Structure formats: C-alpha cells, structure tokens
Amino acid sequence: MTFSDDEIKERLGKYGAVYLPSEIKESIDDILGNESKKDRLEDFFKALKKYEEISEQFKKSNLIPNFTVLLYGPPGTGKTSLTRAFSKKYNIPICVIESDRLVSPLLGDTIKNIRNAVELASEIAKENGAFVLFFDEIDAIGSERSNIHEVGEIKRAVISFLQVIDRINYEGIPLAIFGATNHQNQLDSAIWRRFTFHLKFDFPNYTLRKKIIESFLNKLKNMKIGIDETIYLRLNEEHEKIEKISKDLTKKLGHEISEFEDNLLWKEFEKRYAEDGLLKLTIGYSGSDIERGIKVALFKAFHTGLLTYDMFYESLKLVGGTAIHVNRQDLLSTIREDNLRSKRSKLSIEGPPEI
Ligand SMILES: Nc1ncnc2c1ncn2[C@@H]1O[C@H](COP(=O)(O)OP(=O)(O)OP(=O)(O)O)[C@@H](O)[C@H]1O
Ligand SMILES: [Mg+2]
Secondary structure, eight states: OOOOHHHHHHHHTTTEEEEOGGGOOOOGGGSOSOHHHHHHHHHHHHHHHTHHHHHHHHHTTTOOOOOEEEEESSTTSSHHHHHHHHHHHTTOOEEEEOHHHHOOSSTTHHHHHHHHHHHHHHHHHHHHSOEEEEETTGGGTTSTTSSOOOHHHHHHHHHHHHHHHHHHHHHTOOEEEEEEESOGGGSOHHHHHHOSEEEEOOOOOHHHHHHHHHHHHHHGGGSSOEEOTHHHHHHHHHHHHHHHHHHHHHHHHSSOOOTTSTTHHHHHHHHHOSOOOHHHHTTTOOHHHHHHHHHHHHHHHHHHSEEOHHHHHHHHHHHOOGGGGSOHHHHHHHHHHHHHHHHHHHTTOOOSOOO
C-alpha cells in the first residue's frame, strides 16, 4: 500500500520538513560552482533511481551500494539547497530532519525518535520508491552540543544511529541518507565512517563570488528597480586586478596560492591599490551572506529606484561574512586538509579525490 503525499507529510512532519519534488523551488544551476560535487551527486541520484539494478550488480561482487552522503563545511554554502535541487531533478521526495526535533533531554527519547524517523522513511521508500532522508546538523546526535549531557546516553544515541544506518544499508531499501554538518571536528568518527560519500563545501573564492553576485543581480531584472551598470564594470575591473596579482604570485612562488591561505594575495592587493571592492570585501562570505547583502540593499533601492555600487557595497559590509563566526578548529582543519592536498598534488602523489 503506497503512502499518499498527505500521509508522508503528516507522519514524517513530526521530525522535520517534507518537500515533494513539485514543491522544491531551487534548481541545480542556482547553486553556482561546486562542479565536482554536482558530478558525484548526479551519479548518486541516477543510481538511486536504478536502485534494484545497481544492488544486483554490486551483489555479484559481494558489495552493498550504501546510499549515504555526508556534506560538511561552513553554513550557507549550499549543502541543503543543492541536495533539495537534486531531489527535484530526480523526482524524489526529501525530508530534512531538524536535529532539535530529534534530540530530546529525556532519556531514551532521542534514540526512539531516530529509530521512528528512519523506520517510517524506510517504509515509505519500500512502498513508494526512492526517498531521501536528510539529517541536518548531524553532529548534534551524539555530541556535547546536544541537550543530552549524560555521556552514556550520548554514546547510546550514536550507536543507535549507526545501527539504523547499517540496517537500511543491508535491507535493500531505496532510502538515501544524507548528513550535513558545520562542525566536522565534533562528529563522532564512527558516524563519519558510515557515510560512503564525503563532500566538502567551502566559502566561494573570488571568481565564484563574482559569479554569485552577478547571478543574483541578473535575477533582479524582472523587478522595477534599476541596476547601475558600474557595478558590473567595477566587478570586472577588480577581478582582473586580482587575477593579475594571483598570476604574479604564482610565478614568484612557483606554485598557486589560495586567497584564503596566508593572506598573501590580499596583502599584495593592498600594496598596489588604495581602494578595495566587492570581491575583496566579501572574503569569507558564503553564498547565503551575499544573498542577504543583496536583500538588504534592495530595501534601500526599492525606495530610490536604483541599486548603486555604494549601496550594494555598504549593505554587504553591514551583513558581514560568516567566516568570522566559524569555529576556528573547523576552519584550521579545512585549511590543513587543503594544504596537504596541494602538497600531495605538487609531489604528484595522488591525494584524496577532489569531491
Ligand atoms: N554556490 C552558491 N551559488 C549560489 N547561491 C548560493 C551558493 N551557496 C549558497 N547560496 C545561497 O545560499 C542559500 C543557502 O544555502 P543552504 O541553506 O543550502 O546552505 P547550507 O550549506 O545548507 O547552510 P547550513 O549549513 O547553515 O545549513 C542558497 O539557497 C543560495 O541562495
Ligand atoms: Mg543546510
């Protein structure tokens, strides 16, 4: 007996937000950049649609195709939106489980909630076909950040979560489990290992920030607000300047540098130019920060009828970037990982795949 849309919403709605494909607004192209992750997710969702066929094939080698993905990285970098966009493209309903509805201060309730949510989603997937269960802030299960402070209880919640993941992997149900976290360092290593795919999200670099800004500006074309053309011109100019510095530094140092590493690029920028621009201002901004900056600017432009460069600059400045709020430990480990990766590639030893 298949579940109706209303039944799915009513029963799973207790644990999070259920999105039917027709209700999802974002598309994959709305999240710019992240090409290698999109490529992996494309493979993943295509395979999920052909669940039985892929399971049969894997079985021939005694393997089980675990449909589990861990997305990690700073807030506002597209983890949830991109997954929802893929669910829409592949016509698969998704439930985004909110950790605060799962984690309870009452002994045993967290475990019960985890089991109930996964069991329900498994039943839906068994009856209706592929389903995605997305655990937001998965680190809250079994970390000090959760409301449960008794160590034994935290451990039991982690174990319970691992058991349900293992079970659905073995049962041959087309249920994909996603986990998302901003605190990869606080995530229990056993949970980490249970996910087949680990996809890392980052703050956008200056080239991607330019594309994100331009794409948001292009979306404003249907509004009755004019956009000062100098915004585009100055963005191009600033981008060219940064590119030139980046090339000069690469030549001088003998290797490419990231704008987030050692601040070399921006120190050089400051030496050469007195004035900064939108791209320099938005170092450490997420896509979501840029979106908020546009919205703040629009509240002003709505009254004046024209979005100017200065209005946009001031609004982005007001909003601020997420990087300054990110746990230093998480940021450092990300940079260490990147350094290791670039050192490995310099030595021509194959590093971890760039996913
Ligand atoms: N690369 C990007 N290109 C365009 N827009 C982006 C990009 N990254 C983020 N955004 C914008 O930010 C919004 C919020 O992103 P989303 O909620 O998916 O982030 P998240 O990584 O799930 O954050 P959190 O960790 O806080 O849950 C998106 O809907 C989109 O509008
Ligand atoms: Mg999210």
